[in-house]
Amino acid sequence: MSATSVLYDAPGKRAKRRNVIYTVVFLVVFALAAWWILSVMADKNQLAAEKWSPFVKDSKVWTTYLLPGLGETIKAAALAIVIALPLGALLGIGRLSDHAWVRVPVGAVVEFFRSIPVLMMMIFAGALYVQFSNVSSDLRPLYAVVTGLVLYNSSVIAEVVRAGILTLPRGQTDAAKAIGMRKGQTMGYVLLPQAVTAMLPALVSQLVVIVKDTALGGAILGFADLLSQKDTIPANYGANTIATLVVIALLYIVLNFALTTFAGWLEKRLRGAKRSTGAVLGADDADQANAPGAPANASGA
């Protein structure tokens, strides 16, 4: 079922009237809820102009708090994906190996790190750096966040890579074998390049997950990211907690919405591409790779 409109007929006179009634009822309920929230906010003095105006009038809020915080968030996310990509590719290929002594341990590692929450890995990594390294304490949160994200996401990317390779038509492997390529050549010259293209949308979707997960560091590990400004700004601009949270949320939403839209566009473009096998891994496949147990299956082609 592609178009959802098959669920109902084109509205006639009565249906149109009914739709108008539903619309009005919904608007009234929505307005009441909004009014209630706003009145509670006004009650707690969160609507006062001086709590919101710094975000438009005082550029220091942006240059001192929000933008540096956003920079740290992006830095952690970028570092995590750059380190996790090659690791994930290695793990993903290792899991497809013909040798059981490679395949089985790699599979165990991937399943292990997909099964446990990324927050636990960040906390663990932070403690590791305290005990076994001399990373300075102001860099430690970044290290802990990136390490946790890398451990988790390299195993997620491993699943995406594996699904990307499995989604390619069998003929690709057969053709490579027929012209006498060895296993490594088949993987390196034929399968991997196509799999990378196929899994681009899924990787961009995973980047959204990574950006969202960096916020854990801000809330729990003392990482000075965008979310952690929820404490610094209200401390300096008169307890404007709600205003600050709204602005921070908007920044995250804009960043992630841009990434999500880009992933969707890539997926559509790749699916329509003529010069490929048409194998594409989208956001759904990335979601699937995030859940342990069930292997991400190839649903592309």
Place this chain on the structure above:
Amino acid sequence: MFDFLDSGQYDLLGAFWVTVQLTLYSAVGSLIWGTLLAGMRVSPVPLLRTFGTGYVNVVRNTPLTLVLVGCSLGLGQTLQFTLGGQDFKSIGFRLAVLGLVAYTSTFVCESIRSGINTVPVGQAEAARALGLSFRQVLTLIVLPQAFRSVVAPLANVLIALTKNTTVAAAIGVAEAAALMKKMIENESSALFAVFAVFAFGFIVLTLPTGLLLGWVSKRVAVKR
């Protein structure tokens, strides 16, 4: 190596019980709210569709940590919503469930919507030909078939939810990750043992869920 388990100082099972409770309450809540959202997104009323789409796009792109911090710091501390909770502990728990439901329901909604798309067009057309209304088409014909095909994606959402409950540590709910942080600070000599215990706990929670629901999804899937 594992003697910190016997000291009686840490309530390990209690912490994991909170994790399980968070998961179950949030799972039920987000299944209901997510199904309603999916209904809105395919409904004939344009405003409801817009609301559903807007809600999903906004909430799904917000970090869960921010959603929960917003619930605790914004709704709880600043606006003093208590959701009927009596003490600090129960208020925190309820706000955490609220945040987890708000966030997870967007993923439930998207799964169900993709499930609706797997139901053949003919099913809805036949239902409409019989004169069924939109609500009847959706609840009697399309959703029952859609649910059967989305057991596996919903299982993935449930597993992600189980792992996501650890984020509640950010707002002071005494669940597994919060206890792990405390234990790592106190028992730094047994760092690896502590991590192993908690990792094992989560594997026990997530792996069987995935395997069991994977089996269920194969059993109930509509053969086409």
